[in-house]
Amino acid sequence: MAMVKSGWLHRQSTILHRWKRNWFDLWVDGWLVFYNNQQRRDMEDDIDMRDDCIDIRNFYACQELNPPEGKMRDAFLQIVCGRYTSDRLCTRSDSIWSSQVYFIHKNGNCSAHTHLNAHKKRA
Template sequence: MAASLFTKEGDGMIVKAGWIFRQKAFFRKWKKSWIVVCSGGPVRVFKNKNASRPQKSYDLKMDCIVIKTGRQCQYLLPPNGIDSSALIEIVLTGDRAIKLCANDSETARMWTSALMKAQSGKDLPTPRWERRNLNKEEVLNLEYRSCWYACCRNNQVDDF
């Protein structure tokens, strides 16, 4: 397993990790970076997948002001051959920003979703079944039997 996929204590679980273009601040050149997004808010930028120390580290839960995507990133130009709908800009406190670009708009949506989960700080996914239509006893029974991480599908809760 890659060294960058090990999280520090308190980081939460990894929401998304992978290669994405990141615009460097000095010459504004796009460079591929390995980025790890954790549910507790940390975003770590690594030189490569096997790096043990991050080049940059950000805390979205504490520092993120807004996450812009696509046409909202008015002053960004994507790398050659990539549509502007794949752009992502994370505006941080202290006049800082992380400028990212995925390979396509679908991948950009997945990155944006992961970044928003990290920003919200929610560690567990919301169950798919609706609580509104159940009485208190049914809710307690389902919570007791459910596996919140992986077993909720098709509005049913499966037993192990």
């Protein structure tokens, strides 16, 4: 299976809401996999973007959330996987965010296009 994108991002923990740096791999089959480090020895979490993702929100769609200190607000996104579960991520830049969302929208079943279009209008 081919990898679409790979790199570092910040991910917010669900319980303590602390930002932690994780290595991620986004695969062409829609899997987004998080690791503790670049060596990929310990998988921390994974999301099947095609089946589990129901929405992707950029910063404009979730103003109540704050990205990690020192990070751009435009690089923030939230992946909603159900009524009570979501992953809050912050990438290095808006261009990385856009390419990830475009891929997920193109290959997944979630409603990323709504928030992607809203983001483009404000940019």
